[in-house]
Amino acid sequence: MSVDPACSHSSCSEEPSDPEDMSPMPVIYGSEENYFSLQISSTEMHHTETASLPSSVDLPVQDSPDSSTSPKLELPGSSSEEGMGKRGESKIQVKKQKVRTVFSQAQLCVLNQRFQKQKYLSLQQMQELSSSLDLSYKQVKTWFQNQRMKYKRWQKNNWSKTSHSVTQKGSTCIEYPGLHSSCLPGFLVNPSGNLPVWSNQTWNNPAWSGQNWSSHSWSTPAWHSPVWSSQPWGAPFHNSGEDSLQPYVQFQQHFSGNDLEASLETVGENSKYLNTPQALDVLNYSVNMPPDGM
C-alpha cells in the first residue's frame, strides 16, 4: 500500500509554515503566512507549501494579519508594509498578489474529517486545530467558511436531485464527499482525537493530547451561535424540528468508543442540519470521549 502519506518520511517534520496570527500559538516562525515556508515537497505532497513564491519582490502581501483572534500580533505600523500598504495614506497600488496555499493531504484530511463532524468550530477549537495542523487560525477559518459554501452548493445540487423523489427525514441518501476522495487510509483519525493515526510528527500538539479536548473546550459558551435559523442547512428543520435532535441523543447513547467514529460519519450527516450549539455539544462530547473512559 505504500500508504505513507504526506509526511511519513520526514519531509514534513518541520513545516515552518505560518502560524502567523494565532495567539496561543506556541510556534511563531515568522509573520508571514506561508510566504517563506520553504517546503521541500520532495515527495509529492505539497504540504502547506506556499504555492509559489514570487521569488522577487517582497510581497507586501498577504499576511493580512487577520488577527482573527489574537488581535494584532504584529503591531500595526511596525510590522511590514501591511500597515501602509493597506489603507494608510498612500494608496500604494501594490497589488498584493494572492498567495494560494496548498494544503497537504494530511491537513485536508483532518480538516475534512473535522468538518464532517462539525460545520462550525468555536474559536478555541479553530485555534487548536490550526496549531495542530500548522496552519494559521485564519486559514482554518477560511477553509471552514469555504467548505460551508461548498457544502451548501453541493447540498443544493444534491437536493434538487433527490428532492423530487425523496424528501423524508430518514433520507440519508447521499453523503457529502468531503474527504472520501482525498483521504487515504492512513489519514484516518484516532478515535480519541482528530489527528491522523500517523500523527507523530507534526501533529504532536499538546492541545490535542486530550487535555483541552476533554470537555470544556466544547461547552464553552464562547459559542457565538450564528444565525442558525436562517442557515440554509438549518432551514430544513422547519419540517422535522425536534426530530433532528433525536439522532444525537440516541446516538450518544448507543455508541461509544470506536464505533463512535464510524457512526459519526453518519451522524455527521445530520449535523449538517443541526448545528445548534447544543447539538454540537452533545455530539462533540461523545466524539471526544476517550475510549478508555476518561
Add this chain to the structure above:
DNA sequence: AAACCCTTTAGC
C-alpha cells in the same frame, strides 16, 4: 469587534 455569509479574485 469579530464572525458569518456571499461574491469575487486569482493561483494552481
Add this chain to the structure above:
DNA sequence: GCTAAAGGGTTT
C-alpha cells in the same frame, strides 16, 4: 474548474 483568500455587507 477547484479552491484559498480578499472584499463587502450583515448580524450579534
